[in-house]
Amino acid sequence: MQMPSPNPAILARKDALVARLAEVLPADAVIQDEAETRVYECDALTAYKCPPLLAVLPRSTQEVSDVLRICHEEGVPVVPRGAGTSLAGGALPTADCVILGVARMNEVLETDYDNRFIRVQAGRTNLSVSGAVEEEGFFYAPDPSSQLACAISGNIAMNSGGAHCLKYGVTTNNLLGVTMVMMDGSVVEIGGAHLDAGGLDLLGVICGSEGQLGVVTEATLRILHKPEGARPVLIAFDSNEVAGACVSDIIKAGVLPVAIEFMDRPCIEACEAFAKAGYPMCEALLVIEVEGSAAEIDHQLALIAEIARAHNPVELREARDADEAARIWLGRKSAFGAMGQINDYMCLDGTIPVSALPTVLRRIGELSKEFGLDVANVFHAGDGNMHPLILFDANKPGDLETCEAFGAEILKLCVEVGGCLTGEHGVGIEKRDLMLHQYSAADLEAQLRVKDVFDPKWLLNPAKVFPLSVTESRRGVVMSAA
Amino acid sequence: MKMMTPETEAELADAIANAEGPLAIQGGGSRGLSVAGVVLSTQGLTGVELYEPGALTLVVRAGTPVAEVEALLSAENQQLAFEPMDHRGLLGDAGTPTIGGVIAANVSGPRRIQAGAARDHLLGVRFVDGSGQVLKNGGRVMKNVTGYDLVKLMCGAHGTLGVLSEVSLKVLPRPEAAVTVAVEGRDLSSAVAAMSAALGSPYDVTGAAYDPDRSVAYVRVEGFSSSAAYRAERLVAELGRFGSTRLAEDSEAVWQGIRDVAAFHGRTGDVWRISVKPSDAVTLAPQLQAEALQFDWGGGLIWALVPEGTDLRARITVPGHATLVRASAETRARLGVFQPQPAPLAALSAGLRQQFDPRGILNSGLMG
Numbered sequence: 001m002q003m004p005s006p007n008p009a010i011l012a013r014k015d016a017l018v019a020r021l022a023e024v025l026p027a028d029a030v031i032q033d034e035a036e037t038r039v040y041e042c043d044a045l046t047a048y049k050c051p052p053l054l055a056v057l058p059r060s061t062q063e064v065s066d067v068l069r070i071c072h073e074e075g076v077p078v079v080p081r082g083a084g085t086s087l088a089g090g091a092l093p094t095a096d097c098v099i100l101g102v103a104r105m106n107e108v109l110e111t112d113y114d115n116r117f118i119r120v121q122a123g124r125t126n127l128s129v130s131g132a133v134e135e136e137g138f139f140y141a142p143d144p145s146s147q148l149a150c151a152i153s154g155n156i157a158m159n160s161g162g163a164h165c166l167k168y169g170v171t172t173n174n175l176l177g178v179t180m181v182m183m184d185g186s187v188v189e190i191g192g193a194h195l196d197a198g199g200l201d202l203l204g205v206i207c208g209s210e211g212q213l214g215v216v217t218e219a220t221l222r223i224l225h226k227p228e229g230a231r232p233v234l235i236a237f238d239s240n241e242v243a244g245a246c247v248s249d250i251i252k253a254g255v256l257p258v259a260i261e262f263m264d265r266p267c268i269e270a271c272e273a274f275a276k277a278g279y280p281m282c283e284a285l286l287v288i289e290v291e292g293s294a295a296e297i298d299h300q301l302a303l304i305a306e307i308a309r310a311h312n313p314v315e316l317r318e319a320r321d322a323d324e325a326a327r328i329w330l331g332r333k334s335a336f337g338a339m340g341q342i343n344d345y346m347c348l349d350g351t352i353p354v355s356a357l358p359t360v361l362r363r364i365g366e367l368s369k370e371f372g373l374d375v376a377n378v379f380h381a382g383d384g385n386m387h388p389l390i391l392f393d394a395n396k397p398g399d400l401e402t403c404e405a406f407g408a409e410i411l412k413l414c415v416e417v418g419g420c421l422t423g424e425h426g427v428g429i430e431k432r433d434l435m436l437h438q439y440s441a442a443d444l445e446a447q448l449r450v451k452d453v454f455d456p457k458w459l460l461n462p463a464k465v466f467p468l469s470v471t472e473s474r475r476g477v478v479m480s481a482a
Numbered sequence: 483m484k485m486m487t488p489e490t491e492a493e494l495a496d497a498i499a500n501a502e503g504p505l506a507i508q509g510g511g512s513r514g515l516s517v518a519g520v521v522l523s524t525q526g527l528t529g530v531e532l533y534e535p536g537a538l539t540l541v542v543r544a545g546t547p548v549a550e551v552e553a554l555l556s557a558e559n560q561q562l563a564f565e566p567m568d569h570r571g572l573l574g575d576a577g578t579p580t581i582g583g584v585i586a587a588n589v590s591g592p593r594r595i596q597a598g599a600a601r602d603h604l605l606g607v608r609f610v611d612g613s614g615q616v617l618k619n620g621g622r623v624m625k626n627v628t629g630y631d632l633v634k635l636m637c638g639a640h641g642t643l644g645v646l647s648e649v650s651l652k653v654l655p656r657p658e659a660a661v662t663v664a665v666e667g668r669d670l671s672s673a674v675a676a677m678s679a680a681l682g683s684p685y686d687v688t689g690a691a692y693d694p695d696r697s698v699a700y701v702r703v704e705g706f707s708s709s710a711a712y713r714a715e716r717l718v719a720e721l722g723r724f725g726s727t728r729l730a731e732d733s734e735a736v737w738q739g740i741r742d743v744a745a746f747h748g749r750t751g752d753v754w755r756i757s758v759k760p761s762d763a764v765t766l767a768p769q770l771q772a773e774a775l776q777f778d779w780g781g782g783l784i785w786a787l788v789p790e791g792t793d794l795r796a797r798i799t800v801p802g803h804a805t806l807v808r809a810s811a812e813t814r815a816r817l818g819v820f821q822p823q824p825a826p827l828a829a830l831s832a833g834l835r836q837q838f839d840p841r842g843i844l845n846s847g848l849m850g
Contacts, residue, residue: 114678115759115782137684159627170625172634173602188826193759195594195782198803199823199849200643200831201601204634208627228684248536254559254655296709351623354537383624384537423625431628438628439618446617446838447630453833465629 006096024066052093069185080211082154088428122153141168159208161424166382177220213454227291236282243284260382267376274338277331350414351423371406385423489526499614507641509583544582565591588638591741601637606650612839643838657704661714662733667725673699676724685713692777758802
């Protein structure tokens with residue numbers, strides 16, 4: 001993975017930059033020692049590492065503003081960082097950048113149950129947002145797998161999803177407003193507690209912009225009351241096609257489960273060996289969860305069972321109590337851990353039209369043989385978001401490169417069948433060089449023009465999202481300005 | 483008036499590339515937003531590109547009439563969950579509403595509080611920018627974070643950043659039943675409190691509106707018949723502390739009336755649409771000194787009927803924004819249809835318009 005070479009002029013001015021930052025930040029908020037900056041050398045895409053020039057850990061919007069103003073004046077690139085859980089390398093530094101970590105900004109600023117929102121500092125973790133409103137029976141809906149650790153700022157940057165978005169949507173559908181600091185240090189307020197911000201939908205374009213348009217320091221999020229209850233059912237099939245057809249029939253029948261998770265045989269076997277959830281051995285397994293009162297759940301599950309039976313499932317297992325429900329989820333929730341037990345793995349994130357599922361799974365199987373690497377599939381089947389997990393050995397020379405080449409083929413396949421490169425993890429550096437497979441040069445240029453407006457000097461996270469060749473002339477402006 | 487109605491995306495691109503002056507972009511022209519210039523209508527761009535009920539996906543050309551889209555979905559027991567308003571009754575316009583118009587104006591109805599706005603159901607767009615370039619963003623799948631979300635930016639841009647040629651939408655099952663609980667309250671304050679309690683309940687409320695003329699708050703639940711009935715029954719019991727509760731007759735007509743602001747049809751005066759934090763409606767309502775008011779979205783959406791030429795924005799003291807939906811051309815020009823934005827946001831918006839429409843010919847001046 002290519003990254004731009006660091007600007008020697010910036011490296012040479014490190015001390016001067018530290019001195020300026022120390023004027024606006026407390027001593028413990030400027031990290032310059034090489035042993036300490038190493039903490040920020042990568043995010044959850046650990047295959048790529050590069051310690052930053054410096055890291056700063058501001059505690060307020062004002063401090064973020066001061067940092068950005070100084071970096072803007074000095075022509076120094078800034079890479080914003082939430083909790084560093086990006087699987088796409090969204091927070092990967094360059095050697096000449098300042099990492100701006102928002103982890104110390106984790107306060108709840110306002111909770112309003114009458115108007116159903118919470119306002120938080122953006123470094124707060126996803127799960128602790130729900131935690132802050134749990135006592136009143138409320139929750140924050142987007143639930144990425146990393147929710148224990150990941151920060152709201154990162155969720156906004158990547159427009160994170162989760163297992164329950166079929167019903168509740170992703171981050172952008174649950175974000176009401178932000179306080180954002182622009183690269184020049186100015187602070188803007190967009191949206192608020194009312195449902196639709198006026199004017200152009202700036203909030204919509206900021207969400208998912210991977211920290212390239214501004215640094216979000218505060219967020220107003222929609223909260224919802226929890227449903228009365230939820231219960232899963234497990235349905236096993238002897239073919240991927242039939243499982244796919246069953247999902248389609250359930251949706252066509254008007255049932256809208258909160259989650260429809262799909263696992264293929266390699267995934268089932270690995271999870272079973274790891275978590276011993278008692279899953280049946282089969283080709284495809286669906287875990288479907290519905291919500292409501294006990295009677296409502298019974299009704300929806302009866303409808304789902306009736307549809308599933310028409311597809312001759314190998315097994316259909318309803319949870320009779322909380323313990324059985326937990327066992328049904330156990331295997332699915334252990335999928336990533338189970339893979340990690342077997343080997344190193346790379347988690348992909350393409351989305352496909354649900355109808356293309358059988359074709360795509362068959363083709364992934366063929367590619368697996370061609371590349372000589374095993375792959376297991378976990379899949380949010382209701383919305384077509386796939387997570388193929390490719391197993392490789394990081395210690396074996398060439399294996400990572402083979403794995404990346406295999407992954408790229410899978411993602412191109414997703415685009416080919418009408419889907420996209422990334423459903424919820426973001427582009428980062430991981431999928432950056434595949435963007436021209438999904439978009440024409442003109443389509444990408446239109447996106448670059450948006451960044452031109454928000455960050456004319458191209459200093460915010462500049463080496464991400466777009467192929468370097470496409471952004472070179474713009475990033476060149478930075479170099480000449482520096 | 484000169485009018486262009488291209489029938490293909492290529493013709494649309496040519497029309498824009500070769501335009502010599504301002505263009506008034508419209509779909510069916512039913513939403514009263516025309517500006518000066520040669521009319522460029524997308525009405526000739528019609529037809530369904532793809533509809534997969536099992537994947538909840540519809541791809542349709544921008545000029546397709548909303549009625550056609552709704553009929554197509556209805557045949558599969560599906561719908562546009564954001565419940566777009568039909569402006570014709572309120573504006574007295576006769577045009578045929580198009581799906582592109584709905585998306586360009588981000589038109590969302592009562593179910594917006596639960597299902598989201600039009601922008602939350604828009605998966606992808608194809609459009610022609612102000613230079614005549616055909617561009618696309620997003621796609622046809624429900625989860626997509628590949629690159630910047632220009633899909634959201636185009637939704638609600640009222641054609642000022644580009645003219646939509648095709649939209650991909652997430653559609654949803656049409657619920658088997660809708661049941662509406664009517665709460666006959668004492669005043670706005672108790673109505674907003676009742677709606678807030680309902681929206682903060684586990685019963686998945688899909689509509690919460692208040693009609694001050696009748697002093698009735700309406701709360702809607704939808705889903706399978708037994709489920710909707712159960713939740714309505716719970717709400718009847720739990721909302722009793724805010725007023726007398728009963729099941730409303732003819733739920734569908736109630737919500738169509740709220741969606742289209744039927745209470746103002748045939749009445750003279752200017753119509754404003756105000757978006758605020760729901761509980762602020764209580765403070766704000768008397769300050770508006772309106773001839774008539776209607777409340778949707780639990781109080782967060784206020785429709786106000788005021789004498790012609792009134793600058794209602796000057797009376798708004800709470801955060802939010804007001805759109806002038808119906809007024810004379812003179813009033814619209816004087817007060818602006820859309821609320822002016824704070825300077826930093828206005829600068830960003832102007833910057834975006836400059837990038838996407840460097841000649842400033844697309845619905846020029848409409849949004850600022």
